[in-house]
Amino acid sequence: MAKTRPSPSAPPPVQAEQQRLQEDARREKHWKRWGPYLSERAWGTVREDYSSYGTAWEYFPHDHARSRAYRWNEDGLAGISDRHQFVCFAIALWNGRDPILKERLFGLTGNEGNHGEDVKEYYYYLDSTPTHSYMKYLYKYPQGEFPYNRLVEENRRRGRRDLEFELIDTGVFDEDRYFDVVVEYAKASPEDLLIRIQVCNRGPDLAELTLLPTLWFRNTWSWGLDVRRPRIKAVEAAQDLSAVEFIHDYYGRRRLLFGGHPTLLFTENETNTRRLYGDAHGARYVKDSINDYIVRGDKEAVNPEQIGSKVAAQYVLSLEPGATETVSLRLTNDGEAARCGGGAFNDVFTQRLWEANEFYDALAPADLSSDARLVQRQAFAGLLWSKQFYHYDISRWLKGDPAGPEPPRERLKGRNADWTHLYNADVVSMPDKWEYPWYAAWDLAFHCIPLAVVDPTFAKEQLILMLREWYMHPNGQIPAYEWAFGDVNPPVHAWAAWRVYKIEKKRKGAGDRVFLERVFHKLLLNFTWWVNRKDAEGKNIFQGGFLGLDNIGVFDRSAPLPTGGHIEQSDATSWMGMYCLNMLSIALELARGNRAYEDVASKFFEHFVYICRAMNNIGGEQIELWDREDGFFYDVLHLPDGKTCHMKVRSMVGLIPLFAVETLDSDLVDSLPRFKHRMQWFIENKPDFSAHVETQSHDGGVRRFLSLVDRHRLRSVLRYMLDEQEFLSPYGIRALSRYHKDHPYVLSVMGREHRVDYEPAESGTGLFGGNSNWRGPIWFPVNYLLIESLQKFHYFLGDGYTVEYPTGSGRAIPLNQVAAELSRRLTHLFLLDRQGRRPVFGGAKKFHADPLWRDAIPFHEYFHGDNGAGIGASHQTGWTGLVAKLIQQSGE
Template identity: 65%
Template sequence: MNTEQRRLQEIQEQNIPWKKWGPYLSERQWGTVREDYSHDGQAWDYFSHDQARSRAYRWGEDGLGGISDDHQLLCFAIALWNGQDPILKERLFGLTGTEGNHGEDVKEYYFYLDNIPTHAYMKFLYKYPQHSFPYSHLVTENAHRGREGMEFELLDTGIFSENRYFDVCVEYAKASPEDILIKITVDNRGSEEATLHVLPTLWFRNTWSWKGGVEKPKLEQVSSTNDFRKIVAYHPQLGDYCLYSQGNTCVLFTDNETNLDRLFHVPNEGEYVKDGINNYVVNRQKEAVNPHKIGTKAAPHYFMDLVGGSRKVIQLRLAKNRDIAQPFGEEFERIFNTRQREANEFYDQLAPQSLTVEQRAIQRQAFAGLLWNKQYYSYNVAQWLKGDETMPYPAPERELIRNGQWIHLDSNDIISMPDKWEYPWFAAWDLAFHCIPLALIDPDLAKHQLDLMTREWYMHPNGQIPAYEWNFNDVNPPVQAWATWRVYKIEKKYSGKGDRIFLERVFQKLLLNFTWWVNRKDTEGKNVFEGGFLGLDNIGVFDRSAQLPTGGHLEQADSTSWMAMYCLNMLAIALELARENPVYEDMATKFFEHFLYIADALNHIGPDKTQLWDNEEGFFFDVLNLPNGERIPLKIRSMVGLIPLFAITTLEPDLLEQFPRFKARLEWFIRHRPDLKRNVACMETSGEKARRMLALCYATRDRLVPEDKLRRILNQLLDENEFLSPYGIRSLSRYHQDHPYSFWVGDEEYRVSYEPAESTSALFGGNSNWRGPIWLPLNFLIIEALQQFHHYLGDQFQVECPTASGQWMNLWQVSQDLSQRLLRLFLNDPSGCRPVFGGNNKFQYDPQWHNSLLFYEYFHGDNGAGIGASHQTGWTGLIAKLIQQIGEYRG
């Protein structure tokens, strides 16, 4: 057991609070639903980036490379000023959902370089231009560009030409759980001298302005020497902390209070306000900071002139101990060196020996991004709807805009976020994918995240799991059971023991959620599900969250398949729990039967009906049910038709012998209900090592069987002219590049074409694209499904990969080929370029940029370039798990 693993053990066994402090600040609190008190729900417009420096947040805080305690009472982050900008750089800038030509988009370059589960060591890098930041240029130029055009990025402005920028690296090392050493390293990457102001900022989240009688905390400079300054933070709940800042620099104080005068043209309630330090440094308003050295926001002010190519280092220390006589010096460096060594040891022991140095570096940065994207999330919906007693009463129509049915939701937790700038709020199905790689490094965190979404302060009393902040009512794929089962298995594999209490607790709550799905999303009671949004945004010809322009309803192949997968995941969990509690055997039987009925509905509705499986095309399609009873298959070759692959599980022969009642029920169906097992699940024939298989896609080892759904789907999946890209599986077949799908409603055309990059559709803000690009999460599920099929079919079942190549592979080999294609996104190709960086020469050829990776939301379907949110390590972090699997397979 290495040192980091011992710290994780100390948390569990001794309640030592190693995780009390972490990277829990958001990258963006402005423009969120939580901060929106408007009458029309236009969150981006209600609280803007321009307001953020002057307006106190209600529910959370943001900062640059920052940390906070786990209730975000006290926060620390850096602020910068290059002497040219109109404002301090205190937070990341980006375009709102209405400003970007493809939706919201961060316009900064920052990187999560390292982190470990207890956050005993963390490293963050920000690239800050030396010339005035082009805020307005980015907004106006992107406004000129339509959805067909490329996004206008910060590098496109030329502001980084001749390397006129600073690398600002922030590192944290914990001497103890509440003694945090901070090192800020500034490099002038240009050739000329440049000036930089660095303001490491400590502040309290404003918890006192919203309700009367709340005690206000205080920051105060208590002493100073030639070697350091000392600020004491007094808080009635958190206790006292002390920030030591190296050197005899001046410390600036103000209050984290809204500047009412600037924003609303009414008198301020106090003399010092949130943007006081900004106004002092940038606008030279000497009266903007408190000369008495007290407040609720403070920053030592470091001014440095750096000659070209030079470096300067600033040291700080945030500690519970107010009496550290020598906060810096040899001990400071020793602790940093020790924590860096321990981080290396932690990841070296985790990574399989067969991995290359480059593969290890990619995996480590993916883990770092996952850990940096943990965020304190506070949102009391009832309080938010009602408003605060000291504030103006919000417009009552807000209850009708969003989340009015979720008044029970009261979050006050650390949650894994998809991306703390573009998606700084939990998304339930994204979160399920985050937990898979997290289980490799911190299984307790992964388990807690899955458990959290099923607790009574999140899950609706009716059993619905909240989707995401913009609309908790939306419907995402029900992947929680799959993630719960996988996290359980991963921990059991690496620790030798599975957490059955966790498994049972979540299973019990998922029973409620499963019932909600069955009761709410099967309109005609025939086990065919609609589902609506399902997280695939604009994949269909219609907006599946809105009323259909034709009337009627959709029978969705993907929604129905997700439910079949849900049944099999719950079946697997129930059988595992039945090993110690026989009650769960009956529940396993129930899910087995439910799966059969769903599978039959997906494959065979009846002789007079159009089924979701199209035998002529060899693919699954959605079916549109019109009000007059007509049923029209929507023949779009998309991920919708591949999701049926995910519904598969295998049953070991010893498991069946252990549960005779379950086995008897299975055999009864084989004998008495041949209509349900036909082309549905290979329950009767035993496969490798006498295993049984339950699956939606029928498969045999005989290549000549025409009913073999698996082969027919794989024929398209592995076709390079359809789904198979050099970098993974596309979300839409490239067939639709030359054969777009059109559906006419009166004189209006609804159209789906293959778009390998950004979508031209305006659905869901226009920044989500399932019409061609490659998405890691569903690629990951395809890989897992192929491995499950191989588990049953063995090496004898082979397919051409790629289709028509003459190269035959078993399904395990196909899964490895897909994994390698996905890994190729991040690896250097023979020319030394990484596909993820596309045509960006700065990232491709500059050594100061090339090895700082970005884990994008999705990837170009033809060339692998990263698209969408640039820090979506949330689910793109799945690459870390695939790398682990590749290394273990080689080993």
């Protein structure tokens, strides 16, 4: 990004953004009070679903969203809110042809899409600082009628084996007949927000656009719990301005100033019962009144008294080809701040952008290319824009509201009925604010790794939040995601906490031990839950259900097996081995300052060894998860008649054992005599288990190596993983081996065939909704863990331990170089190649060739296993934002 310095008369302070972060962390100034906390989809969510049987998409469809007041969260386009989402701001658009205002992003429901739910818009998070002192958002709005019906009908017609029908495929962007709408925010102070909206006509002809910057209150008064209704009213302002004012019980008096003196349109954020339910006596001024005023020309739809709980300013822009118009606004509690636009106003944007550049330049490695900087900057922007105010009180949701109808009785035994303690009303990092506008525990853990680079305070707050009493279940389970809080995600919270601690320690020179201790105590409860609930036979072999890997298995692993019996999961057991080692690392770090933690460190050391023994089961009676014939880890199916068999699917399930690896250096062990004594006793008195602790001399001391995969089995697993005909793709490690393209795994049960085929793109099965696929694509989070694990293996095994890379090439390299090569492959999903193409764009020619599209980067949920094209949720910067950390590491 171009670096624009402010005028010499107003030089910015050194690292101004870091200063703002410190002020906010100390609660001296609330720089994060306002931010991009508005969802991009509140319709079709579990929270808004009051149906009998949990049909969320159908109960609150997109067609209702403009007319029905939301109970829990608001949504909008390029929007912001305060951290409690009392006050919301976003933009609405109308091109003169659409049947409705463009107030929110459109997409297909789970049943409409041929691969599940799917947003059908082009929007990009271009920039954000951690305090949101500067933010930038781009939306591409067609000038022709938005093809709502065609997108639904064509995707519904297509089968699971067909490609999705995208907005670009409709031809609506042909001849560049669209508007680029850029929305920027800059904070003059924590409570003084400057807003600049630039609209550019990219088409060949004169085009008209109605722009409607909109301010409204979340509806808190219609449910019979709080009857106070805040009001917005028009007030006098300078000659070139329009202005509104409101007084809110929480925030006091504020004004929104509109440059250019536009017409103001007032209504209420209340449900249009006339339209939705045929209520002849319904209110006149309702949520979609501004839509009816603009689109239908109903001049009586808005309140002539210019007061309400929702207001929009009407700007009618007529733009020549290539022309840009700018609209300026200011949301402020400063009665003296009377200017919108002009030199001083624009100087704030100039300075905040300069400070943003300064902040990110200080983070980026010095030799990083400009293209890598652009990708990293937008990855961070996506992570920061994906914060959302998430509101969900399950007890209230189950019981219903005093002013609402009684909820159906079925829900008292249905979804999330066992989570009545859960009360969410926080700003949370989302996987994606359209396709996944709800937190997912293991996604969030991965978000926190790159977030720790730019804002370790927020990363720590997020990890702690998931463990607080109003989130974590009293039995110790961490909530999974709103569709089923009781489902089971991989236990990566301890890993994330440990990594965030180390990232901050490396950057600041000291780690936050209070944070680490707070997390550790709560994770003890969660670890106990896993041991008590998911080790079916008490043998240190675990079941975890689907564990976030959706359709990777032969069966739905969260449901009762059609065969009866149960599955011993290689991945569940491996995740628990990793969990043990993460908890061991944290306990040892805490023991440096408090010897009481030595005993619990011993517990996790020994528990890991027990898991290691059970998983490898050398000489035991139980069938091993390790298949000696193939030299690979598989799930084991236990049938009711006592028979067992390996389900020989070469998948990520068999690579996850690599995640459980750690080295204990003698300088640490020797400093903790009680831990060392107990460890030595265990090794000497448990000879059957001591084989799982490898030692070697190093710099006059002893290194101890803990891993589920010893050096011999490691070579066998890597032979598969690094084979380009198996797991190794040009862009990372596939979730399923390409071997299954010609050799599908088939299991016949009760006359029905269950199979796993190699599917490098979208899923061909409806298992878990069919909107994500683990049967061949590349997924960032597990690739990141594989890279980290290879680095840990290299730390102990050294340069002398080499493997063929790729398998069969005859080229042998040490494991740290393998890790670097995998990192390079992953980052090249987004970077320009020699032909000036970004693999993430797949076959979309316009995205590759047009400079107005090429440098706006989407961060998809997962990626085509052969060509790297982005698939699934198009804005899942959540865990794909890990690319920012990989780019960071490449230059460190």
